[in-house]
Amino acid sequence: MRRVAIIGTGQTRHARCRDDASQPELVREAAAAALADAELRPADIDAVLLSNMELFEGRAFPELWAGEGAFACGKPCMKVATGGTSGTSACIAAFHQVASGLFDTALVVGFEKHSEGHTQTGMALTDPFWDRAVASGALGNFALSISEYMTERGVTERQAALVAVKARTNAARNPHAHLKSPEVTVEEVLASRMLAHPVRLFDMCPQSDGACAMVVASEECARRACSRPAWVKATATRHEQPYLGDIDRRLCAMRTLRDASRAVYAAAGIIDPLAELDVAEIYEPVTYAELAWYEALGFCEDGGAGRLIEDGVTSMDGALPVNPSGGVLSTNPVGASGVIRVAEAALQIHGRGGARQVDGARLALATGYGVYAWADAVVLGAEP
C-alpha cells in the first residue's frame, strides 16, 4: 500500500438555505475551492467519490446531478452511502483507491441541501417492520440513549450546555459555519426549548445546506504539489447491528467508535490520545454525544467527560482542542458533515485554519458517526 495525503480542501458557505445555487452549483463551489487549494485543475483528478443522503432531497441518482459539479464527467465516479458516516467513508474509500495504486489523485465531495427535501421523511424510511411505526427519528433515538448515559455516568445538563457553548463560539471563528454565536451562554442553552427530554434545541445539530471537498493524492504527487501534506496515518470503520433495542448501540457503550479509535491509535502508534493528539474533529450530532465520545475515544475514563469539558481541556486553549470548526453542532449538511470533519483535521495539519488554527498541529483525529451507531476514525499527521 502506498502512502496517501490530503493536499487540498474546500467548503461552501453553509447555511439553512442556499437557494442561490442548484445542487450541482453548490457541489462545484466546494470542488473548485478544493482544487484551487491544491493548485490543481479538474484534468489532474483521476477519480471522484461522492457522499450524499439521497432520500433527504427526494432525488433518485443524486450522483448524476451532483457529479457534473464534481468534475466527474469522463472519470470513474462512485457514491458512498453509509448514513451519517457517508462522508468519512467516502474519504476512506478515496484513501484506499490511491493507496492501492489504482489512482494517483481522487476528489471527494460530500453535500446536502436539507432545505430542498424533507429530512424527516428520509429518516422515517428505516426498518419497515420494527422501527417505522414507533421510531421518532434521530432525535428520539438520541434522547433514549442520553437518558441512560446521564444516569449511568452522572453527566449533567449544564455539562452538555458547555459543549454547545464551545461549539457555537468556535464556529464564530469559522467563516464557513452555519450557526455562529460568539456570545451564547450556558443559561441560554439551558433555557432553550425542550425537544425530547433531556435534549434541548441548542443541544442539537442544525440542518444545513452545504458541500465540502478534498483532494487526495499519492505520496509522489503530494510531495510535488503540496508544501505541507496531511498524511493519512490510519483509518478504521466499524458497523453495528441496526436494531435500536440491541443494547450495544447505547451512547454508554458506543462499541464501534471505541473499537475504531483503538484500531487507528494502534496503527498510528498513539498510546495516550489526550496527550499525543493536537486536535480532534469529531462527529457530534448532539452535545451529550460529544461527552460520550470523549470516553469512547479514550480522552478520559468512563464518567470523566463532564470534568473534561468543565476544565476546558477540549476548548481552543486546552490540551486537546475538539472541533475548532464548531463541529456538527454548528454545521450539518449530513452528506458533507463527515467530509468536513476530515477536511477540518487536514486544514489544521496544513496550517491553513486561520482564526480557528491550533498552533503547531501535527497529529489530528477525525471521526464519523451514523445514527445506526456506525463509526469511522481517521488519524492524520504532518509526517507520513
Add this chain to the structure above:
Amino acid sequence: MIREGSIHIPFTYAAGRAASRFLVVLRDEGRILGSPCPACRRVLCPARSFCPRCGEETGEPVVVDPAGTVVSFTETAAGVFGLVRPDGADTAMLHRLLPAGAKWTIGARVRARLLPERTGSITDIEGFEPLEATEDHA
C-alpha cells in the same frame, strides 16, 4: 407476512443561476437561452452555469433559435419524444414532438411551440412541431 405502504416526498429545488435565467426568459420573453463554454466553444442548451464536459464556468447566455433539427425520436403510447438541437446550439433538448400522428424522420426541421400563458417551466414549450406547419400559419 407482507407489509405494504407508500411514500410522499415533498421537495423544493433551486434551479440555480443559469437554469433560473433560462426559465425566467422563457416565461417572460418566450425565448430559449443557451450557454457558451469558453473551453470547448459549444453552446449548451438549456443554459447552464458550467460546462459538464470541461468544468469551466459558462459565459453570458445567448439566445438560440426556436427552430431546430430532430436528432432522434421515439414513438410511445404517451406520445412522440425527440431530441431536438436548436439552431445556434451544440446540444439537444429532450421534448415532445407534435403532433404525435405526424410522420417523423431524423433530420426533420422543427420549431418550438410555446404556451401563451407561461409559468417558468420546461413545459412552457408545448413541444416541437414541423417547421412547414408553422410557416403555413405565418
